[in-house]
Amino acid sequence: xxxxxxxxxxxxxxxxxxxxxxxxxxxxxxxxxxxxxxxxxxxxxxxxxxxxxxxxxxxxxxxxxxxxxxxxxxxxxxxxxxxxxxxxxxxxxxxxxxxxxxxxxxxxxxxxxxxxxxxxxxxxxxxxxxxxxxxxxxxxxxxxxxxxxxxxxxxxxxxxxxxxxxxxxxxxxxxxxxxxxxxxxxxxxxxxxxxxxxxxxxxxxxxxxxxxxxxxxxxxxxxxxxxxxxxxxxxxxxxxxxxxxxxxxxxxxxxxxxxxxxxxxxxxxxxxxxxxxxxxxxxxxxxxxxxxxxxxxxxxxxxxxxxxxxxxxxxxxxxxxxxxxxxxxxxxxxxxxxxxxxxxxxxxxxxxxxxxxxxxxxxxxxxxxxxxxxxxxxxxxxxxxxxxxxxxxxxxxxxxxxxxxxxxxxxxxxxxxxxxxxxxxxxxxxxxxx
Numbered sequence: 001x002x003x004x005x006x007x008x009x010x011x012x013x014x015x016x017x018x019x020x021x022x023x024x025x026x027x028x029x030x031x032x033x034x035x036x037x038x039x040x041x042x043x044x045x046x047x048x049x050x051x052x053x054x055x056x057x058x059x060x061x062x063x064x065x066x067x068x069x070x071x072x073x074x075x076x077x078x079x080x081x082x083x084x085x086x087x088x089x090x091x092x093x094x095x096x097x098x099x100x101x102x103x104x105x106x107x108x109x110x111x112x113x114x115x116x117x118x119x120x121x122x123x124x125x126x127x128x129x130x131x132x133x134x135x136x137x138x139x140x141x142x143x144x145x146x147x148x149x150x151x152x153x154x155x156x157x158x159x160x161x162x163x164x165x166x167x168x169x170x171x172x173x174x175x176x177x178x179x180x181x182x183x184x185x186x187x188x189x190x191x192x193x194x195x196x197x198x199x200x201x202x203x204x205x206x207x208x209x210x211x212x213x214x215x216x217x218x219x220x221x222x223x224x225x226x227x228x229x230x231x232x233x234x235x236x237x238x239x240x241x242x243x244x245x246x247x248x249x250x251x252x253x254x255x256x257x258x259x260x261x262x263x264x265x266x267x268x269x270x271x272x273x274x275x276x277x278x279x280x281x282x283x284x285x286x287x288x289x290x291x292x293x294x295x296x297x298x299x300x301x302x303x304x305x306x307x308x309x310x311x312x313x314x315x316x317x318x319x320x321x322x323x324x325x326x327x328x329x330x331x332x333x334x335x336x337x338x339x340x341x342x343x344x345x346x347x348x349x350x351x352x353x354x355x356x357x358x359x360x361x362x363x364x365x366x367x368x369x370x371x372x373x374x375x376x377x378x379x380x381x382x383x384x385x386x387x388x389x390x391x392x393x394x395x396x397x398x399x400x401x402x403x404x405x406x407x408x409x410x411x412x413x414x415x416x417x418x419x420x421x422x423x424x425x426x427x428x429x430x431x432x433x434x
Contacts, residue, residue: 019143023390027374031384042407042415043384047184047256047348049405054259054317057310059303063296064263076291078283079275080107080267084298088267091301096225097239098250103272106279107294111223111253111266113287115141117278118249118268119176122217123147127175132162134391134399136184136221150174151392156399159188159342160351160388164197171205171216180221181235182228182346185391185401187322189228189345192235199241206247218248223266224347226257226311229319232345246271254297256348258310259405265289265297318348321404321412325350328416337423338398348405352385354398359426366429373398380422383415 028045035041055061079085085105093099108114115137123129125146131138133151142149150170154160161183171177179198181190190198199218206215218237225234238245253266266289268278282288289297300306322344329341329352340353354377356367361380367373370387377383377400386403388396404412 015144020140022137022140024386027384027386027390031378034378039382041378041382041384042411044402044404044407045384045386047403047405048261049259049348050407051259053408054314054405056260056263057258057300057306057313059306059310060254060258060260060263060296060300063299064292067292067295067299070295072292072295074291076107076288076294078288079279080105080289081291081294081298084265084294084301085267087298087301088269091307092269094304095307097236098269100269101272104269104275106268106270106275106282107289108266108268108282109264109287109289110255111221111251113282113285114251114253114266114268114278115219115221116144116285116287117281118219118251118270118274119145119147120281121274121277122249123175128170128173129176129178130167130170130174131178132160132166134160134183134185134388134393134396135178136180136391138178139392147175153393156340156342156353158194159183159345160186160393160399161188161190161194162198163194164201167198168201171201174205174216175214176217176219177202178219178221179237182224182232184224184347185349185386185388186342186351187344187347187349188342188351189232190235192233192240195235195237196240199237199244202247203241203244215247218244220248220250222250223253223256225252227314227318227348228346229315229322229344234346249274254300257314258300259314263290263293263297265293318404319344320409321407322348322350324409324412325352325402325404328412328419332416332420332423335420337420339419339423348403350402350404351388352400352402354400354423356398356423356426358429360429362425362427367426370396370398370400374400377419377422380425381415381418383419 031043119141123145127147128150129142129147130150132154139149152162154162249270255261326341332339338355342351354373356373359367370389374387385400388399
């Protein structure tokens, strides 16, 4: 490190020096640089959509154009356009099984600002935040607010979702429990029994606490709840256990269910006192969803038929691709190759295991880590994936997230022979004679 580097480092805050960049986005940057050299890659890293595969609903597109033409281009109210907040109320009452009041809804520029605001509103430095791993980004939010992360390791036997029994020992004295269903990265979903048991554990902990103790809150990230596979039902904690409503913050968005990641409209549903605090924080940050997008989203959500059409298309197209990944991986497994896959239940992610540790590539390199495996799949099969290690699960046994939002069914079918060839080319690691 030269003198200029030292000067630049000391000019930064402690947070800026310590905060890590997104591991997922780092891998995606690496893949984009490789593609720029001319290599063809099936890039299943970032949880985004190719608009040619997943266009936004036509009704939303039309409403967005109409909003801009109508002059809806000035600042929105920081808490959100009232028409959208009322549309969110009605939408969740119809489809989500809950009935929030207007004062319980905050609109933000996507789910991320809402999550940041809830962390800032509820969590102080040193507070304990409990979450299962693998998970999406809770460790980063803990770094941002100075919280103490309590990561509960989960495995494939529960779809990488935490159970009440696994969580309960960590809830004593904790400030926040963060859950996500359908789960990013695994694509698994809580059953009513699983989620209900966790809600009961939260309620028990809050009943135990004295009047001078702050409560334990539940943060429930359900941005993928409208994307479920056939036979899977999404469950909402407040619908299952109404008594947990005073302790629950739900975060949702149009980004995934309507393939509208770039439109930046998300929202939080929480007790009114928490929404007020989150609104103050979000207002200072200025992370408001753009007004034309809010007006267009309000129009879409108020049109039950349009929403139902859009969700039906999303579910069909996502399920087709997830099933193609699952079927392809399971066929490779049936051939004796060291792979496995969870049955998809929701979101846009298939979770596949490449248990290749200890094997050697045709060039003689040993696959010692999940990242070694990731790099081999990229080199030998032109497949870009994200190891569960990027979601906080160190030594995850070769489990990878495959995001299907950019792929066609044909892309996935064409991948499988390349995977078969790459996996078949590996050799067991030989043990040197003593």
